[in-house]
Amino acid sequence: MxxxxxxxxxxxxxxxxxxxxxxxxxxxxxxxxxxxxxxxxxxxxxxxxxxxxxxxxxxxxxxxxxxxxxxxxxxxxxxxxxxxxxxxxxxxxxxxxxxxxxxxxxxxxxxxxxxxxxxxxxxxxxxxxxxxxxxxxxxxxxxxxxxxxxxxxxxxxxxxxxxxxxxxxxxxxxxxxxxxxxxxxxxxxxxxxxxxxxxxxxxxxxxxxxxxxxxxxxxxxxxxxxxxxxxxKCQCSKERIEDVLISLNEHDLKSLVDDGHAEVCCHFCGEKYQFNKDELTAIYNVSQKFKDNKANN
Missing domain, CATH: 3.55.30.10 (Hsp33 domain)
Structure with missing residues (x-):
């Protein structure tokens, strides 16, 4: 049924x-x-x-x-x-x-x-x-x-x-x-x-x-x-997880970049999202630009 x-x-x-x-x-x-x-x-x-x-x-x-x-x-x-x-x-x-x-x-x-x-x-x-x-x-x-x-x-x-x-x-x-x-x-x-x-x-x-x-x-x-x-049906996606990572403080995000890999698991559905060093570096750079723009404004 x-x-x-x-x-x-x-x-x-x-x-x-x-x-x-x-x-x-x-x-x-x-x-x-x-x-x-x-x-x-x-x-x-x-x-x-x-x-x-x-x-x-x-x-x-x-x-x-x-x-x-x-x-x-x-x-x-x-x-x-x-x-x-x-x-x-x-x-x-x-x-x-x-x-x-x-x-x-x-x-x-x-x-x-x-x-x-x-x-x-x-x-x-x-x-x-x-x-x-x-x-x-x-x-x-x-x-x-x-x-x-x-x-x-x-x-x-x-x-x-x-x-x-x-x-x-x-x-x-x-x-x-x-x-x-x-x-x-x-x-x-x-x-x-x-x-x-x-x-x-x-x-x-x-x-x-x-x-x-x-x-x-x-x-x-x-x-x-x-x-x-x-x-x-869960609302999670890799793009949403990226937004969460961007919001991390600089130290934590830099640590992920240095590790070269991150796995994030959605607690609602258990789906696991993988991020390699290049992806994490790009996320870190976006985060820094966002913070710089916010500081200048």
Whole structure:
């Protein structure tokens, strides 16, 4: 099944649901994640895609900065369906939690969840709150309510096989609209109480529309609005890395030139960029010209 995201609305509620198995698999492979890290990164990337689907966003960045062994977990996504992400410590092994599940909460720990929305205005909008469980979905639900005053329910799931391949991944965000009635709220609560885990539904073959149908069971009319293809895509390039190298201080850049070789690895996708002595010398010369021009002005 191709990765995709579907938007829908019904009486007093809107839902975004996504299937993200392939893109999570790519991220897990690129970062060589162990199971707990794979679940944390996959859930965060899926959550970022669901939150970025709001048309007001140009991009959405989610960052879990916890004190657990996984370290920071970050994902960038945009409304076009592209996402990238990284995790500070992908090689973390933890015993299963008391429910017999991957202990993502223990891996993330306590700390701060921040969400930055790039809306096209001069400055991005960043909100934050304390991490309540580290299980990602519960934290995003809490963030949307406390920081953006949007009553929501977030469900995220990543199923990791023993061979470290992702068998199923996906999620949903369900949000109440201003005209939500008590009858609608009761229906939603009943449906959420009996719905199966997201990873189970995806593993059993449900697509995003199928997940939405489960969430909105009993509603007279569900309007399915748009379907967007999803993919892992990083924004890095050799040209962007050159810009980063140019910004280094003179001593560090001169040291690279003297070494005659540099390898720069993108922490979002793991892509490695090689620079030989001639390339580094050219970058150094550009850096010096830039600094001279700045000093003269």
């Amino acid at each position: 191709k990765d995709h995201l579907v938007k829908a609305v019904a009486d007093g509620v809107r839902v975004h649901a996504a299937i993200t198995t392939n893109l999570v698999n790519e991220a897990v492979s690129r970062h060589e994640c162990y199971p707990v890290a794979a679940a944390a990164l996959g859930r965060t990337m899926t959550g970022a895609l669901l939150m970025a689907a709001n048309l007001k966003n140009k991009e959405c960045t989610i960052k879990f900065n916890g004190n657990g062994p996984l370290g920071s977990v970050v994902a960038d996504a945009n409304p076009e369906g592209f996402v990238r992400g990284y995790i500070a410590n992908p090689h973390v092994n933890l015993p299963l939690n008391e429910k017999g599940k991957l202990d993502v909460g223990g891996g993330v720990g306590q700390g701060i969840l921040s969400v930055t929305r790039f809306t096209g205005l001069k400055d991005p909008i960043t909100g934050s709150c304390e991490i309540v469980s580290g299980e990602i979905a519960e934290d995003l639900t809490n963030y949307l309510y406390t920081s953006e005053q949007t009553p929501s329910s977030v469900g995220l799931g990543v199923l990791v096989n023993p061979d470290l391949k992702v068998a199923a991944a996906g999620g949903f965000i369900l949000q109440l609209l201003p005209d939500t009635t008590e009858e609608t709220l009761t229906k939603l609560e009943n449906n959420l109480a009996k719905i199966r885990p997201v990873s189970t539904m995806v593993k059993d073959g449900l697509d995003a529309r199928g997940i939405i149908a489960k969430l909105l069971q009993g509603f007279d009319k569900v309007d399915y609005l748009t379907t967007t293809d999803l993919a892992f």
